[in-house]
Amino acid sequence: MLSTEERAVVSTVREWVDREVKPVVADLEHADTYPEKLIEQMKELGIYGLAIPEPWGEAPVSMPCYALVTAELARGWMSLAGAMGGHTVVAKLLQSFGTREQQDRYLPRMATGELRATMALTEPGGGSDLQAMTTHAARVGDEYVINGAKTWISNARRSGLIALLCKTDPEAEPKHKGVSVLLVEHGPGLTVSRDLKKLGYKGVETCELVFDDMHVPASAVLGGEPGRGFAQMMKGLETGRIQVAARALGVGQAAFDDALRYSQERESFGKPIWQHQSIGNYLAEMATKLTAARQLILFAAEKFDAGERCDMEAGMAKLFTSEIAMEVALNAVRIHGGYGYSTEFDVERYFRDAPLMIVGEGTNEIQRNVIAAQLVKRGGLA
Ligand SMILES: Cc1cc2nc3c(=O)[nH]c(=O)nc-3n(C[C@H](O)[C@H](O)[C@H](O)COP(=O)(O)OP(=O)(O)OC[C@H]3O[C@@H](n4cnc5c(N)ncnc54)[C@H](O)[C@@H]3O)c2cc1C
Numbered sequence: 001m002l003s004t005e006e007r008a009v010v011s012t013v014r015e016w017v018d019r020e021v022k023p024v025v026a027d028l029e030h031a032d033t034y035p036e037k038l039i040e041q042m043k044e045l046g047i048y049g050l051a052i053p054e055p056w057g058e059a060p061v062s063m064p065c066y067a068l069v070t071a072e073l074a075r076g077w078m079s080l081a082g083a084m085g086g087h088t089v090v091a092k093l094l095q096s097f098g099t100r101e102q103q104d105r106y107l108p109r110m111a112t113g114e115l116r117a118t119m120a121l122t123e124p125g126g127g128s129d130l131q132a133m134t135t136h137a138a139r140v141g142d143e144y145v146i147n148g149a150k151t152w153i154s155n156a157r158r159s160g161l162i163a164l165l166c167k168t169d170p171e172a173e174p175k176h177k178g179v180s181v182l183l184v185e186h187g188p189g190l191t192v193s194r195d196l197k198k199l200g201y202k203g204v205e206t207c208e209l210v211f212d213d214m215h216v217p218a219s220a221v222l223g224g225e226p227g228r229g230f231a232q233m234m235k236g237l238e239t240g241r242i243q244v245a246a247r248a249l250g251v252g253q254a255a256f257d258d259a260l261r262y263s264q265e266r267e268s269f270g271k272p273i274w275q276h277q278s279i280g281n282y283l284a285e286m287a288t289k290l291t292a293a294r295q296l297i298l299f300a301a302e303k304f305d306a307g308e309r310c311d312m313e314a315g316m317a318k319l320f321t322s323e324i325a326m327e328v329a330l331n332a333v334r335i336h337g338g339y340g341y342s343t344e345f346d347v348e349r350y351f352r353d354a355p356l357m358i359v360g361e362g363t364n365e366i367q368r369n370v371i372a373a374q375l376v377k378r379g380g381l382a
Contacts, residue, residue, distance in 0.1 A: 006065040013072045016045060021076030029077070029349055032202045034158075039083060043113030047073070051088045051239075053095070056103060057111030063239075063301035067246040071297075074250025075257075078353040079203040081247045083116075086154055088243060089236045090117035090163045093181065097223040097232045102183060106161055118159040119240075120150040120184075120209060121233065127152065128366050131175040131230070135166040135211060137182055139226075142218045144168065144182060146189070146211040156207040157192050160185060164211075165233050168226040176230035181222035189214025200352035234311065238304055240361045241314035245297045245321040248357035249290065252325035255332035255350040256286045263335055273335070282331045290328065293321040312374035315367040322357035322364060329354040 002010065020041060028035050042048065049057040050066050061069070066088070074081035091110055094103050109115035123133050135148025146166060156162065162184045172178025184190065194208040222232055260283060263274035273279045300313035329350040333340035340347050358364050375381070 002062070002065050002068070006061050009061060009065060010068045010072060013045065013047070013069050014075075016041070017072055017076035021073075021080065025077045026344075026346065026349075029079075029202050030343065034205070035077070035080065035083075035203050038077075038080060039113075042073075042080065042084065047084055048087060048113030048116065049111035050084075051091045051095075052107050052111040056107030063242060063304045064298050067242055067249075067297050067301045070243055070246035071250035071253065071294075074247040075254045076250075077203070078247055078251050078356070079201055081243070081250060082154055082201055082356075083204050085240065085243045085247070086118040086163075087116050087159070089119055089240045090161060092239045093119075093163055093222060093232060093236045096235060097181075097228070098183075099219075099224045101219070102222065106183070110161070115161055116155060116159045117161040117163065118153060118155045119163040119165070119233075119236070120153045120156070121165045122150060122152045124149055124151045124208075128363060130165065130233075131179070133165065133167060133179075135164070136170055137164075137166050137168050137180065137216075139168065139218065143215050144218060144220065146182065146184070146214040146216065148211050150209040150211075152196065152206055153209055154201075154206045155204055156209055157195070157205045162186075162209070163222070163233075163236075165229055168221070168229075172227065177227050179233075180226040180229035181232050182216060182220045182229075183222055184214070184216055184220065187214070199355065200349065201356050237361060238300075238310050238314045241311075241318040241367075242297060242300050242304065244357050244361040245293070245300070245314070245317040248318075248321040248325035248354065249293055249297060251350050251353050251357070252286075252290050252293065252321070252328040255325070255329045255347060255354075256283075256290055258345070258347055258350075259283065259286065259332040259335040262339075266337075279335055282335060286328045286331055289324040293317070293324055296320055312371050312378070315362075315370045315374075318357070318361065319364050319367040319371070322354070325350075325357060326354040 050061050053060045070081045137144035137146045164182045164184045167178050168180040169178035191210045192207045193210045196206045264272050266273045296317040300317040303310040303313050332347045
């Protein structure tokens with residue numbers, strides 16, 4: 001349950017989205033323009049500090065509130081929610097596992113948005129099988145020397161801090177024990193080599209990174225001790241998956257809102273189209289599934305805040321919400337008829353943005369694997 005203050009935070013963001021984002025989103029999207037002004041306003045609203053507590057930030061909000069803020073941003077433009085997703089995961093990683101020095105170095109500037117952060121897991125050779133990664137950091141004296149490549153890294157060009165998942169001991173068995181998170185800042189040896197062209201998620205950059213003998217201090221290992229990165233990142237991905245689920249919720253909500261409005265304005269056979277049973281049925285199912293998705297997200301978020309393991313719940317929320325967001329976006333296209341296929345209406349954008357949440361932050365096939373493994377481990381549903 002959200003406190004009164006948290007409800008006010010969500011409604012402030014909702015009003016900002018309606019006032020500042022909705023009127024400009026189509027132009028920004030179609031020109032694929034970086035939303036400089038909106039990102040600056042998000043910083044002023046405190047969105048980059050939502051997950052960062054004192055002494056580095058101000059009062060952080062609960063995970064349910066964070067999820068609903070994310071959904072509001074995505075309701076306006078999924079790209080805006082994407083521009084703060086990885087940042088929050090890195091903020092949580094620093095709070096949970098960082099040394100005090102690492103926390104003091106990064107969190108105060110991350111709380112204001114002056115410093116943005118992203119995480120780099122995926123490699124050209126694969127994103128699902130993370131333990132097979134080849135990016136490698138070799139210990140040389142009191143430094144690590146990094147070589148390798150990452151791809152599909154969101155916000156990489158504008159993020160001053162990259163939480164890099166890499167191997168510090170490629171021979172380790174089991175393999176995950178040789179994986180670390182390195183806190184990397186841009187510098188010699190790191191090249192942002194290419195901005196990838198995308199179906200949706202326009203405006204913010206998604207890039208390839210090349211590490212060529214990049215030197216970082218040994219103190220860049222998250223928490224100071226190598227070999228813990230895989231477990232650290234899996235915990236971070238609980239936040240990431242709740243965030244991606246919330247993004248899908250926002251996109252689905254926007255598609256539903258547009259469809260509900262259009263179905264009352266558009267007439268055929270002498271009546272508003274919502275009165276045709278087929279269209280009414282779409283609306284009823286869209287609303288029902290969105291309501292269920294919202295509850296799944298809040299359930300996972302509450303478990304997270306209770307300090308409980310919630311990879312299964314976050315996985316369920318991400319799996320269900322992203323799949324229904326795709327369905328809702330398609331049905332919104334159907335309800336708009338030919339106009340649903342027009343770039344002058346927003347529904348085509350929802351349809352292009354929705355698949356990202358199916359693929360990103362661990363594909364939905366991987367979520368099913370996580371859920372099934374946890375069901376067996378936990379002996380079923382509690
Ligand atoms: C726009 C965008 C932004 C992104 N941002 C980031 C980012 O900021 N940071 C980052 O690290 N990554 C990012 N990613 C990468 C994303 O997380 C990966 O694309 C995703 O994890 C899948 O990895 P892959 O593309 O290598 O697919 P693969 O791992 O090659 O998978 C291909 C297919 O095989 C399936 N598959 C693979 N293994 C299994 C299995 N064991 N069981 C069942 N099915 C399986 C997959 O589900 C998928 O359908 C982003 C991706 C996109 C598109």
